[in-house]
Amino acid sequence: MKVLVSGAGGFLGRSVVDCLLKRGHAVRAIVRPSSSKPPWPDTVEVFRADLRVQEDMVSAFDGVDAVLHLAAATSGNEDIQFATTVVATERFLEAMAKSTVKRLIHVSSLVVYDWSKADSCMDEKTPLENNPYAMGPYTIAKIWQERVVFRFAKMHSWDLTIARPGFIWGAGHEQIAGMGRQFGRIYLLFGPFTRLPLCYVDNCADCLVTAVENPAASGEIFNILDGDDIRVWRYVREYGRRKGQRGFLLPVPYRVGLGLAQLAALTSRRLFGSKGKLPSLLTPRRFVSQFKPICFSNQKLKRTLKWKPPLSFDECLKLSFQRQNDTRAIRVHRDDA
C-alpha cells in the first residue's frame, strides 16, 4: 500500500513511518518546510508542507491508498493549538476531498472522553466530553479535530477509523500527564496506585499500521493502549531511577487531591463568581481527567484487530532509556571530536 502520513516528522510520526517501511509499505511523509528530514531511506517521498498555510495540498494525495492523519499540536496556547490541530485538519481534509482517496485513519486521543462519566472502566462506549471549553487547549483542539474529521468523512463517504491512544511515551517523551507533578525533588503522585493508559510510541505505531492493513478497522473507533497494569507509582519510580533523578515520591490519595481542588474551586466561586481562574491541578474537572483511578480497556482492539503490543513494558523502558543514553553518548562523542 502507499500511505500518506501527516505529522510524519513528529514523535509518533517518525515511528509510524519506520513501521510502515518495515512492513513493506510505500510512504509519502508530510514534513514541515523548515524541519530537518528524519533519517529515512530515499524511498520515502517527502512532501514539504505546513498544513496551516499550504495553498495546494491535493497533489500530496496522488496515488495514495490510505491516509494516516497524525498532525496535531501538543503544546502552545489555545489559539496556537486550535490553528495547528483543527484549522490545519480542515485544510488537509479539504484537499483530501478533492482527491480520490477514501481511506482515512485519524489519530485522536483519550482526552476526548468525559472522564467524569467513566464509571470504573474507560472504553469506546464512554461518553464524549461535551463541554470542551471547561478543559485545556489540547482537549478543546482534539475534540474539535474529531468533529471535523467525522463531518468530512460523512460528507464524502470516506472509510474512516478513529484511533484514540492513551499516554504516548518513548525516548525523550517519558513525562506524561498522569505522572503527577514534580516540585524540585518531590514527585507529588495523585493516587499512587492509579492505572496508567500507557501507549509506547513504537507499539502505537504498530497498532496504527495494523489498522491501515486490516479491513476490520474500517468504520471503527479504537482506544489504543498497551494495557493498564502499570501504576503511577511504578512508572514514576522507573522514570526517576533511569533518568538519574533522585527524588522523594510523595503519594497523595486521589480523593484528597480532588477534595483540595474542589475546595479551591468553591473558594474561587465565592470570591470571584464564575470568572475565577485556577491552575489545572486545582480545577476539579481537569484534575479528574488527569488522575481519575479507573481501568482502561483495549479489549475491542484485541478482539477486532487481533492486536497485541509487540513490546512489553520492560522492553519499552529499556528501549526508551537506552536510546536516550545512546543519544547522550553520541553527543558527548561529537563534542569531544
Add this chain to the structure above:
Amino acid sequence: MVKLTGVLIGCGAIAREHLSVLAELDNVEIVAVCDISTARAEATAERFKIARSYTSHRDLLADLRPDLVHITTPPASHFPIARDCLTAGLNVFCEKPMTVRYSDFASLKQLARDKGVMLLENQQNRYHSSIQHIEQLIRSGQLGDVLEVQICLSLNIMSAQSAYVDRNAPHFGLALSGGVIGDFLPHIAYLVYMFTGKIIDVHTTWIKHKTDSPLPADEFRGLIKGERATAYVSFSGNAQPDGFLVRVVGTRMRVEANLYEPPRLIIKRARAGEPALMTLIDGIVESRQVLLGSVAGFMRKLGGTSSYDGLTEMISRTYRTIELHEPQPIPLNEIDVVAHLVDRLAATGNS
C-alpha cells in the same frame, strides 16, 4: 430592554477577549460570528452561545444589520472587510492596526464620513486603569507639567516556540511596515499622542539583534517631539522579562506603570526635607505601592480579570455612544493622527 446588536468577524485570540468583555455587557447581544475556518467560527459560537456563525463576512452582511461590527481578523484583511461594512452603512470597531497602509486608512475615514457611521480603532490602553490614573494625576495638577514620556515594550517574540518567528507559517505581522513590531506600534503611538499632543518631529532606529530570524528587525527605538512634551519609545523582542512600561515625568512627580501588571503604579513625588530621610521614606512608600499593587494584580488574575485592561471600558463606551447617538469615543481625527504617526514610525522599518 431592546439590546444593541453586534457581530464579530475573525475568531482568533483577540476575538475571545472581545467576546469575554461583551458577555458582561447587559445591553449588548452578539448575534453572529464569522471566520474563514468553519470549525473556528462554530467553536466560537458554541463557546459564547452565539446563535449564528458564518464563513464569509459578505454573507453575514447580507443577512444582518448589527449596530456594530467588530473586526478581529489579521491586519491585512481589515481594509476590505471594513470597506464592505462601511459601504453597508454599519459602524465599525476594528482591531489595531486598522490598515497596513495609511492611504487605506484615509479612504476608510472618508467612507465613514460619507456614510455618517462610526469607524474606531481599538486603542484600549487609553482606558487602561493605570493610564487613567496617570491622566487623573495630570488633570488634578499633582504631576505638574508633563516633560517627558517613556514607553518601553518588551516582549519575548524571538523564542524558538514563538509564533512570530515561525518559518513554517509566517506571522501576519510580517506584512506590516517594520514587520511584527509594526503590530505593536499603534499602542505606542496613541499613548505618545495622549501625553505629548500634536507630533512635531520623529526620529527612529531599527535593529536586527538576532541575525538568523525571519524578522526584518527585532528592536526598535524612537524619539518623538510633541507639542507639549517629548517621548522616548522602544520595542524589544529580546529584552526580558516581558513588560509594557510607561513612565511619565512631570515637574512635580514621576509615575511608572507596567501595563502588563495592573494596577501596580509607582509614584515618586518631590519631597521637601532632609535628603537622606526622604530617600528612606521614598523607599518605604515605593515598597508599599509595589506590594499592594502586586497583591491586587494577583487577585485580579485569580478573579479572571482580562489581561486586556481597558478593553472593557473601550467597548462599553463604544456601545453607549451608539445607544445615545453621541459622537464616537475617540474622534476620527485623533485616530488619523495616530495612524499617521504609526506610518512615520514604521517608515524606516523595512529599510
